[in-house]
Amino acid sequence: MSYQAPLKDMLFVMNELAGLGAVNALPGCEDATPETAEAVLEENAKFCSGVVAPLNHEGDKEPSFWKDGNVTTAKGFKEAFKQFAEAGWQGLQHPTEFGGQGLPKLVGTPCVEMLHGSNLSFALVALLSDGAIEALLTAGSDEQKATFLEPLVTGKWTGTMNLTEPQAGSDLAAVRTRAVPQGDGTYKIFGTKIFITYGEHDMAENIIHLVLARTPDAPPGVKGISLFIVPKFMVNADGSLGARNDAHCVSIEHKLGIKASPTAVLQFGDNGGAIGTLVGEENRGLEYMFIMMNAARFGVGMQGIGLAENAYQKAVAFAKERVQSRDLAGSAGPVAIINHPDVRRMLMSMRSQTEAARALAYVGAGLSDAAHYHADADTRAANLAVYEYLVPVIKGWSTEMSENVARDGVQVHGGMGFIEETGAAQHYRDAKILTIYEGTTAIQANDLVGRKTVRDGGKIAKGLIAQVRATEAELGALDGSDFAAIRKQLEQGSKDLEAVVDYVVANMKSDIKAVFAGSVLYLKLAGIVLGGWQMARAAVIAQRKLAAGEGDAAFYKAKIATARFFADHILSQSGSLRSAIIDGSAGVLALDEDQF
Amino acid sequence: MSYQAPLKDMLFVMNELAGLGAVNALPGCEDATPETAEAVLEENAKFCSGVVAPLNHEGDKEPSFWKDGNVTTAKGFKEAFKQFAEAGWQGLQHPTEFGGQGLPKLVGTPCVEMLHGSNLSFALVALLSDGAIEALLTAGSDEQKATFLEPLVTGKWTGTMNLTEPQAGSDLAAVRTRAVPQGDGTYKIFGTKIFITYGEHDMAENIIHLVLARTPDAPPGVKGISLFIVPKFMVNADGSLGARNDAHCVSIEHKLGIKASPTAVLQFGDNGGAIGTLVGEENRGLEYMFIMMNAARFGVGMQGIGLAENAYQKAVAFAKERVQSRDLAGSAGPVAIINHPDVRRMLMSMRSQTEAARALAYVGAGLSDAAHYHADADTRAANLAVYEYLVPVIKGWSTEMSENVARDGVQVHGGMGFIEETGAAQHYRDAKILTIYEGTTAIQANDLVGRKTVRDGGKIAKGLIAQVRATEAELGALDGSDFAAIRKQLEQGSKDLEAVVDYVVANMKSDIKAVFAGSVLYLKLAGIVLGGWQMARAAVIAQRKLAAGEGDAAFYKAKIATARFFADHILSQSGSLRSAIIDGSAGVLALDEDQF
The missing domain is CATH 1.20.1410 (I/LWEQ domain)
Structure with a gap:
């Protein structure tokens, strides 16, 4: 059985715990009625369960692969992303002026959960674009917004975050990539970035890399890092694509999980320099990157919850179907293993932690909406502070939880869980990245x-x-x-x-x-x-x-x-x-x- | 860095906590002096670190594979097993009359830990042979012992345990494989067995399958199961190999971990019947199988401890080498991550749990020796009872612990841990079988x-x-x-x-x-x-x-x-x-x- 969105619990949490009614009453959120939200969730559930989830296990078996600088993504990913983009799902939470739907985060969050629950590897491309959009909305110039936002919001192009370098993982102070001003408002970028999710792929016409680099006179440490837009293809004034930029994927990683998601090593400037433009002010790159990061951290928390839900559903289906041993209370023949107390304990542990993490995350989304849309500045600030307290908890705890849930999911399957064909093992492998990327649990x-x-x-x-x-x-x-x-x-x-x-x-x-x-x-x-x-x-x-x-x-x-x-x-x-x-x-x- | 046996801790535990001195004083254990034991451990450590450990990651990358009924094991396995056998390591704990060294379990146990710590996949072949030897020693006829024990003890042949069938995993009452008496003292065996570790391979001349099956008039349930010896090649009266038996490997599994260990589907009797001989009495097969199982369960506990030690060593080496971020207490430049408190917390958690599980297991081994060798029957019985209480704890807890330790091992590596080349991910994958096979933690x-x-x-x-x-x-x-x-x-x-x-x-x-x-x-x-x-x-x-x-x-x-x-x-x-x-x-x- 493939993933089915847990709509009943999602709607309960959204309406009863996270207060969709109150969010709907905020200025700018008038369209987000409970009826509209329910319709959006149902439509998204159909797309995720019908189109995206069936690609998950296949993409693990035959992952995306690199050849001669190009990445061919797993079978069906390109077509599914086209449908995703055309249906407007990438733009769900983004402003209508750039082609989005302008719905509050509380309505977007269950949709994000479903997408991740269906297929972590696929959903990552959307998560990274969301981050790039957030950063440009906050810090981009009007021209940058005009050029890049609509194609990103409509899924015509995708975005990436380029932070990590071989010597700079959790420690961004060690970033060495250089940005040399050309005197014409552009910079030439030189350096190597690693672990770049969807750093190269064939699912969109262009890829907009947001890159941390140092200008020549930048102070050392994190206070000398600036943020640059480095598109894969240069963009002409009319929005059409120009020359190929000097940003190339030299390899992708052979990973434990999320194998269909290409993790690129990107080489900037090996052939004269990759052309980039500065986002916001010089030396404030880390601050802007944290905008992407905070959005992405919340998103990774949702990955944990989505994956946990999928692992739970798979374990329940197996436990209802697999007949083995008699009931302890003494029935005659063997029974489905869901009747055995320890199987039930594991299922309840999986279920209860998933539901708890979901509830906390949706409550966080509601706070974020109040922080964003509330008419009163003090109320906005108060909600923002609580939301920001919760972000590391949502990211850190939901993902640590998802590892345990995925582990229990394999265990419920017994020996079959260890066989890759069953699919439970994929969750166990996929889950392991969630407590690491976008800041390890220790960083949270x-x-x-x-x-x-x-x-x-x-x-x-x-x-x-x-x-x-x-x-x-x-x-x-x-x-x-x-x-x-x-x-x-x-x-x-x-x-x-x-x-x-x-x-x-x-x-x-x-x-x-x-x-x-x-x-x-x-x-x-x-x-x-x-x-x-x-x-x-x-x-x-x-x-x-x-x-x-x-x-x-x-x-x-x-x-x-x-x-x-x-x-x-x-x-x-x-x-x-x-x-x-x-x-x-x-x-x-x-x-x-x-x-x- | 490859696995190094933790000799200092092993000797401390063996001598100070598990009481090698007292074991050495038992009749039949006179040779197991502390000096001899130390020399044995040192020699074994050289072999494991030098020969077996270097094959571990390679075997994961290029696992054993099946073709036309035959299994080619991972590169180097065959040669290493030959060395293992020739050095007498398979026979360490087995009786001298069958070619073994006759050393107590307390001396054998650290050697077993080292072998598993070096390479779980490789060590499994020895673990299964140990189980077969135990079962034959206890329940085999004199003729069976004479025929099969020496080749098994000397590693000329290997053994397997054939319990699981598609409908019979934890629930052995559901075993359906049939054994039809031929009137000449032999039986023809018909059925399918799955998840058979080293059920087929190229590392030894013959494979001795111990198979659970039902005779025609057997009662239903676990009281109607008998144990049979079904060799891959029939054995002539002079010990030479005869005809190929009708027991064939039709496939091996594509697994999450321990990939170099071939996990076979064995088909018995598709071409007229596989010839087998009854071990002990009819319908007492489960009882005999439990002899193998108890030995194997203790062995799987040792797998958990060995793997945890390896994961810990790998994490320590990385944490000392990887430089990232400043010291919290405020040094100038970035420091090795072992200086960061949360990395240290994970390392201490890995270390302390591994040491605790090792100590408990070795204490168990000492009890087992007293149960086996003590002159006084009541003392033997008293020690056996405590040992038997500890076996499910040693198996269940040590393996659950090893999952957590392997998980922390990846986490210490951060993003590098998720890349297969690093090797930490292999431990995470390998560990997952340990809480499942030889009885899940729930069965323990x-x-x-x-x-x-x-x-x-x-x-x-x-x-x-x-x-x-x-x-x-x-x-x-x-x-x-x-x-x-x-x-x-x-x-x-x-x-x-x-x-x-x-x-x-x-x-x-x-x-x-x-x-x-x-x-x-x-x-x-x-x-x-x-x-x-x-x-x-x-x-x-x-x-x-x-x-x-x-x-x-x-x-x-x-x-x-x-x-x-x-x-x-x-x-x-x-x-x-x-x-x-x-x-x-x-x-x-x-x-x-x-x-x-």
Whole structure:
């Protein structure tokens, strides 16, 4: 069975948890009614399940390949991207003035999840274009916008992010690519960029590389990096394509996963210099790149959630079909393995974490919309701050979660999971990149600790914890063991998170290494507590719906049970994380380098 | 850098924790002096690092392949196996009367770890032969022993285990392969076996398949399964090879990992019937197969530990070499990433779990020797019972651990880890089979709960917990924050384990599904508490050595720091596991099948 978009849960989360109604009330979001949103999601689901998902396993078996500087993408990718572009999906969240649909992020996010859930490798080309569009919208000149935005937004062209160099991975201060001004407003770019997703392909007429490079007099480190547009083909004044630029793909990587997505080594300027134009101001490249990065980081979080959903669906289908061993409670013949408690435990773990991460991400999308569209500047700023706190959590936690889910997906399949034909192994391989690119989990955790927690003395974090406590109070008003169990774990979780936030803020100056020894654990703790909070909110709403006799009772009952599982099995890890963070730095830091 | 056997830790564990001295004092183990053992380990390490390890990554890139019924193994495998056999490594733990070295399991186990650490795919052929040898030693007739054992023990031939069929994976009751008596003492075997490791290859003259099948009048289920020897080539009375038997490899699998190890589909009897002889008595095949399985399960645990060690070494080497970003505490230039706290946290997590699992496994090997060689029958029985409790823990926990370690190994490498050339990704792929074959972790957990815990009312488990408490008391007598921290976590861990053992025993009859909903979590809890106990013992011994001024101070200090890390980061998970086991079954079992 191929991926089916989980529309019921997506609509529930979008409407009930992330507040589409409130987003719809924002200026500029009038078109995003619940009815329109539902229609958009349904249409996107058809395209993703019907066109994109069937290409996923085939693209893994026969990946994109390089020959003589050109990349031929996996079978069907070119045609599918044409359909994607023509249907307007690339432009869903982008401004109407550049050919987009202008829908809020909250409506775009489920569509992004579906695309990634269907086929990570395919969806990456769109993710990178989204990032390039965001950067140009923010920092591009009017001329650059006029030239590049519409073709990117309509999927006629695609975009790339060129950060990494062999000696500059997480550490962008080490970027060496040079940009030499030509006196005519253009620059010649010289250097090697690696790990460039869709750096070369055959799915669009042109590729717009956004490249980090240093001008001759630039200061060292990250304050001397500028951002350049370097198109694969030069663009004439009338928008038609000109000469081939001196930016060439010299190879693509042989990777563990996402094999259909070509990962290019790009050589700039080997034949006289690649022509580029500066984006925004000199030496502010990293700032602009972070616009792309933040959009892309949220997108990678959605990749984790989409992949986890796909792995879950595959495991459920197998577990219902595979008959093996008797039921423990003693039926006569062998039963489908979904009846075995440990299979069920794995499925519930996969399901509950996927739902929790989805809920947290969509809530983040709603905050982003308020940060973007709200009429009041202070409200915009307040929402932006919370959204920005959540971005590293959404990226880091959702992707770490997706690795575990993909792993459990293989395990549910038993021996069949280890055979590539089954497809579960592909998820396990694909997932492994998500915790690495667009900033490893450690880089996300650095961001969460430094910019997002310590800088404001933990204010945003504490504000979120206060909201968690309000949900705890709501749970207390409900009868039944499920709500009591969820409340108990959530109360402990919010206490643990608060203690850790206090610890991080208090110790950053005096013992920075100790704080960072626990940074990834803090990110995970924030993920499970805030994800658990969303599951608790979902359970409260589900109970209200059940009490009112509204909607699909089986769905709401399942939501409560899933929230209960999450509380007992995932949220219950908060205590051990807290203890490892607060007491665990001595063991992390004790050895000398030569003792390893 | 290629794998180097961690001899220093292996010798420490073998001598100080697992008690080689006591094993050496057992009748029949007189040759296993500490000096001999050290020499054996050193020699084995040379062979593994020098000959076997260099074939690992190459075998992954150009795996074994099938053509016209024959399998050509990866480059160098045939020659390396010849050397392995000629040096006597296959026979290390097997009886001298059949050409073995007759060394105890405690000395054989580090050698097994090294072989797996060097090259899982290669080592599997030896692991399967070990299992076949064990089964024949226990249940074979004198004639079968005379015919088959020496060639297997000396590596002239190899062995296989044929359990799985398409409809019979974890559920051996579903085995359908037929064995028809021919009236001359032989049987004709008809059926299909899948997932047969080294079911066909070119590394030895003959392959001895041990095959589960049903005789015509056998009762249904597991009580009607018999075990047969089905050689690839018939064996003449003088030991020379006769006709090709009707057992053919029709394909090998395209797998996620261990690609150089051919995983065969074997067809028995398509051309008139494969000739086999019964091992032991009819209908007792499963019992004999479990002899192979228990040996193989312990061996798979060693695979996990060997692979984890290799992944750790690779990550350490990369982390020392890769320069990226400044030191947090503020040095001028960029530093090797081993200086970054989160990299160090991952390395310590990899290291501490590998060391803990090694210690527990070697202690198990020592118990197995006492169970086998001790002069007193009651002492043998008592040691056997503890060893058998530990086997599912060693298999299940060490392999689950190895997945996490291999995952962290990729993560330490960042983007380079995702590129196949680096080699870290191979560990991530290879590791995934270990929690599946020879019984998934859930199957190990079933064994731990049913046969090993409930059957004796938790007696063996409680006996182990009493020993843990003795170590807690020893920790209490030592000064310093490390020992206090280890003691605190170990005390909590032993309390949590005891509570869970009580819960399992008390609820097995009344609520079997609830107990099994937490069975894998119980296995993990047992692993971290008993592994943590070994690390605590190691720390106590290290402290004594330091106080006495004996040996390598840096090694002992690192051991204490590593034990501290394990306590704070791994053992500290005991509380959340206990809570998920005791409170978490409702969430596992709540949904109806159609709610998934």
